[in-house]
Amino acid sequence: MEGPLLFAEDDTAGEVPRRLKSWRCLIVDDDEGVHQSLAFAMNNLPVLEGRIEWLHAYTAREAREILERERDVAVIMLDVVMEHEQAGLELVRVIRNELGLNDTRIILHTGQPGFAPEITAIREYDINDYRTKAQLTRGHVYTCLSSAIRTYRQIRAIAQGREQLRRIIEAGDELMMQVDEAAFARGVLAHFAQLLDTGLSGFALTATRPDSLSLQPLLVAEGQHAGRAGRSLNASEAAEALACCLQSLSGHGVAWGARGAALCIRSHPGAVLCLYLDLQVPDPESVDPGVIDVFAGHFASCLDNRSLLHQLQHDAYHDRLSGLPNRRALGEELGRCLVAGQTSGLSLALIDIDAFGEINETLGHAFGDELLRGITARLRTSATPEVMVARISADIFAVLGAERRITPEFVLPLFAEPFTVGGEESMVSVTVGFTRLGDVEAQAGGELLEAAFQALRYAKTYQRGQLAWYDPALTSQTHERVRLLNGLRHALQGDGLYVVFQPQVSLEDQRLIGLEALMRWRTEDGSVIPPDRFIPVAEQSGLIRELGFFVLREACSLLARLHAEGHAGVRMAVNVSAVQFRNPSFLSELRQIVGASGMDAHYLELEITESIAMEDSAYVREALEALRTMGVQLAVDDFGTGYSCLAQLKQLAFNRLKIDKAFVHDLSEEEADASIAGVVIQIGQRLGKEVIAEGVETEAQAQILGRLGCREAQGYLYGRPMPVAELYRWLKSRA
Incomplete structure (x- = not known):
C-alpha cells in the first residue's frame, strides 16, 4: 500500500519526491492514553523505508470489525486485559x-x-512480543515495531509464492519449541543446507561480539x-571458515568463501x-538474496520468540526482585x-516480615526493595545447597529443607543482626511458622503449603514477632471455617438467618426503654450456630457487611411497627462491626434503610x-459526625475491654457507654466501688453520658x-x- 508523498529536508524545486511505503498498525486498547502515546512515539519515524499508519480500536469487538474489512494490517499492538482478563487472548484466537x-x-x-500470557498462548498463536505498558518507551516501541514489521514483510514475501520458504517457516515453528539449544541450532543448520542445496557438513555457534567468535x-x-562440538573454533584448523563467519557477522546476508558459506542470524537481545556450511563449488548466484533475507529474518524471529519463551518460563517460576524461586x-x-x-x-519455614507495609509507606518502596534484597542475600548465604529459599509473596520468604536444618535456631538468628539499607542499619522483626511436612496429611503440594500458612497465620494472630509450629488441629479449624462460611452464604440466601431482640430497661422502674437486635x-437440621462461632468467620470473609445490613433492615422495620403500635420512645440498638463501619458505602446504605422503614433516626x-471509637482517622471522624447530624445515637460497646484515651473519648459525640457483661458478672457488694x-459508671457520669450494663x-x-449510679440494664x-x-408475648405480659 502506498502512502502520501514525503519530502526530505533538502528537497529542491523540480525534483521528484520519493514515495514511502505505509505500514498499517492497529492499536487495540481501552486506554486512550496508550493510543496517543504510541502514535506520538512513532511520529515521523520511518520504519523499514516506510511510515506507520495507525488504526485504532478500543474494544475487541471494534478490532474484529476493522480486521474483517482491513486485511493488510502489518502489526497489532494488543492489550491483554480489556473488557475482561481474557479479552486480549480471545481476540488473538479470533x-x-x-x-x-x-x-x-x-x-x-x-x-x-x-495477567501475563501463558507460554502455550505465545506458542500457539505466534505472538511476536510481550511488554508491560511501563516498557513501551519510544526506543522499545520503535524496536518492537521494526522487528515485527520486518517479520511481516518477510512473511508476506513467503506468502507470495515461495513454497520452499513455507517449509522453512513450518520447520522454524517446530524448531522454536526445541528446549535444547543445540537441537535448535542443528535444525536451522540443516535447513540452511537445504536452502543452498548441499549436504549437511558444517557447524553452528552463538556469539555476541566479533572478537569472541573464535572463543x-x-x-x-x-x-x-x-x-569438534563443544570446542572453540581453532583459527589454525579452520582459518577460512572463521574468516567467512566474521565477514557475515560484520556485514549482512551470506558471506561466501572459497570452500564454504556462512550466515549470521541476529536475534533481538543481541x-x-x-x-557455516562446506561447499565444493560456492555459487553466490544460486540463491535469491531475498530468500536468504527471509530465511535469516524468520529464524531471527524464532530466536526472539525462544528468548521470550525462556524469559516467560523464568518469570513463571522466579521472583524478579530477588531472583528467588516464587510460590509456584x-x-x-x-x-x-x-x-x-x-x-x-x-x-518448611514461612518467614513474614512484620509491618512491611508500614516500612514501604514510611521509608519508601526503594528502601523496602533494598531491604528485601538484603534479606535474600542473608538467606542465600546461610542456606546450604540442599536448602530451597523462595520468596512467595511481598513480605513472606520460605525456607525448605531437612528438619535438622530448618529450625528456630537456624532461622531466628538470621534476623538478630541489623541489615544495612541505604548506608544505615535497620533491624527487622519477623513472625515465623514452622511445619514438619511429615505431620501434614496432603494429596498435593498446595495442601502442604496451605498447612505452612496455617502455622504462620496462627503465629501472626497469637504470637506476632515470634514463632509457631503447625498442629494438625489447625487444618481441622480451617475446614470448619470453610464449612461455616459456605453454610453462612447459603443461609443468607435462604431463611436460616433471623434476628432476635433483647429488652433494655430502666433500673429505677423496670420500664422498657430499648431493644438490642x-x-x-x-441450620437446616434445626441446630443453632452461636454468634461467637460464625461472626468471626463473617468478619474475616467480608460477609459481615451483608449480615450487618440484614440486621439493620429487620431492626428498623420492627421499631417502626412498635412505635406505630404505641410503644413510643423505645430505641433500637444495633451492633456495627469495624469492617461494615469502615466501608465507604455504609452511611448511604444506612440512610436508605432508615428512610425505607419510616422510623425516626433519633431512636x-x-x-x-x-x-473504632478511638481510631483517629479522617473517615471515622467524618462518619461519626455524619451520624450525629442524622440524629443517630452512638454507644461504645463492651467499654473497659479495650484501651481508651479519655481525652479523646471526651471529644466524641457518643450517647452511651456499655459495660461488658464480664464486669457485671464479677460484681460483689464488698468491692463494688x-x-x-x-469505674466505668464514674467515667460516664464525669462525661455526662448514660451508662447501660x-x-x-x-x-x-x-x-x-443502681447504687453505683447506673440507670439502664439488659x-x-x-x-x-x-x-x-x-x-410481642413478652410485651403483652408486661402490659
Missing part, C-alpha cells in the same frame, strides 16, 4: 483461527503484569567437522547464531517431594467498639449497679433475646 490473519504480527502489552564452543558440528516453584517442589514420598524429615443462625442507636463496672442476671447485681433478669413473636 485473529488466527477465525479471520485467518496468520501473517499479521501481534505484540501483546498489559498494565497488569500478573565460543561449537554448538553443532556435522560432516567433516564432526567431533545474540547471534552463526552458521515452591508449590511444585513440594508436590514433587510428596509424589516421591520424601516429605518425612523435611521442614442480635443475629442468630439456624436508632449504633453500638461500635472502642477500637472499686470494680471496673464502678449488659449481662444482668440477678437482683443483687441490679441493686449494686440481661436474663429482664428478658432473653427473643424472636419477634415471643417479644
Whole structure:
C-alpha cells in the first residue's frame, strides 16, 4: 500500500519526491492514553523505508470489525486485559483461527503484569512480543515495531509464492519449541543446507561480539567437522571458515568463501547464531538474496520468540526482585517431594516480615526493595545447597529443607543482626511458622503449603514477632471455617438467618426503654450456630457487611411497627462491626434503610467498639459526625475491654457507654466501688453520658449497679433475646 508523498529536508524545486511505503498498525486498547502515546512515539519515524499508519480500536469487538474489512494490517499492538482478563487472548484466537490473519504480527502489552500470557498462548498463536505498558518507551516501541514489521514483510514475501520458504517457516515453528539449544541450532543448520542445496557438513555457534567468535564452543558440528562440538573454533584448523563467519557477522546476508558459506542470524537481545556450511563449488548466484533475507529474518524471529519463551518460563517460576524461586516453584517442589514420598524429615519455614507495609509507606518502596534484597542475600548465604529459599509473596520468604536444618535456631538468628539499607542499619522483626511436612496429611503440594500458612497465620494472630509450629488441629479449624462460611452464604440466601431482640430497661422502674437486635443462625437440621462461632468467620470473609445490613433492615422495620403500635420512645440498638463501619458505602446504605422503614433516626442507636471509637482517622471522624447530624445515637460497646484515651473519648459525640457483661458478672457488694463496672459508671457520669450494663442476671447485681449510679440494664433478669413473636408475648405480659 502506498502512502502520501514525503519530502526530505533538502528537497529542491523540480525534483521528484520519493514515495514511502505505509505500514498499517492497529492499536487495540481501552486506554486512550496508550493510543496517543504510541502514535506520538512513532511520529515521523520511518520504519523499514516506510511510515506507520495507525488504526485504532478500543474494544475487541471494534478490532474484529476493522480486521474483517482491513486485511493488510502489518502489526497489532494488543492489550491483554480489556473488557475482561481474557479479552486480549480471545481476540488473538479470533485473529488466527477465525479471520485467518496468520501473517499479521501481534505484540501483546498489559498494565497488569500478573495477567501475563501463558507460554502455550505465545506458542500457539505466534505472538511476536510481550511488554508491560511501563516498557513501551519510544526506543522499545520503535524496536518492537521494526522487528515485527520486518517479520511481516518477510512473511508476506513467503506468502507470495515461495513454497520452499513455507517449509522453512513450518520447520522454524517446530524448531522454536526445541528446549535444547543445540537441537535448535542443528535444525536451522540443516535447513540452511537445504536452502543452498548441499549436504549437511558444517557447524553452528552463538556469539555476541566479533572478537569472541573464535572463543565460543561449537554448538553443532556435522560432516567433516564432526567431533569438534563443544570446542572453540581453532583459527589454525579452520582459518577460512572463521574468516567467512566474521565477514557475515560484520556485514549482512551470506558471506561466501572459497570452500564454504556462512550466515549470521541476529536475534533481538543481541545474540547471534552463526552458521557455516562446506561447499565444493560456492555459487553466490544460486540463491535469491531475498530468500536468504527471509530465511535469516524468520529464524531471527524464532530466536526472539525462544528468548521470550525462556524469559516467560523464568518469570513463571522466579521472583524478579530477588531472583528467588516464587510460590509456584515452591508449590511444585513440594508436590514433587510428596509424589516421591520424601516429605518425612523435611521442614518448611514461612518467614513474614512484620509491618512491611508500614516500612514501604514510611521509608519508601526503594528502601523496602533494598531491604528485601538484603534479606535474600542473608538467606542465600546461610542456606546450604540442599536448602530451597523462595520468596512467595511481598513480605513472606520460605525456607525448605531437612528438619535438622530448618529450625528456630537456624532461622531466628538470621534476623538478630541489623541489615544495612541505604548506608544505615535497620533491624527487622519477623513472625515465623514452622511445619514438619511429615505431620501434614496432603494429596498435593498446595495442601502442604496451605498447612505452612496455617502455622504462620496462627503465629501472626497469637504470637506476632515470634514463632509457631503447625498442629494438625489447625487444618481441622480451617475446614470448619470453610464449612461455616459456605453454610453462612447459603443461609443468607435462604431463611436460616433471623434476628432476635433483647429488652433494655430502666433500673429505677423496670420500664422498657430499648431493644438490642442480635443475629442468630439456624441450620437446616434445626441446630443453632452461636454468634461467637460464625461472626468471626463473617468478619474475616467480608460477609459481615451483608449480615450487618440484614440486621439493620429487620431492626428498623420492627421499631417502626412498635412505635406505630404505641410503644413510643423505645430505641433500637444495633451492633456495627469495624469492617461494615469502615466501608465507604455504609452511611448511604444506612440512610436508605432508615428512610425505607419510616422510623425516626433519633431512636436508632449504633453500638461500635472502642477500637473504632478511638481510631483517629479522617473517615471515622467524618462518619461519626455524619451520624450525629442524622440524629443517630452512638454507644461504645463492651467499654473497659479495650484501651481508651479519655481525652479523646471526651471529644466524641457518643450517647452511651456499655459495660461488658464480664464486669457485671464479677460484681460483689464488698468491692463494688472499686470494680471496673464502678469505674466505668464514674467515667460516664464525669462525661455526662448514660451508662447501660449488659449481662444482668440477678437482683443483687441490679441493686449494686443502681447504687453505683447506673440507670439502664439488659440481661436474663429482664428478658432473653427473643424472636419477634415471643417479644410481642413478652410485651403483652408486661402490659
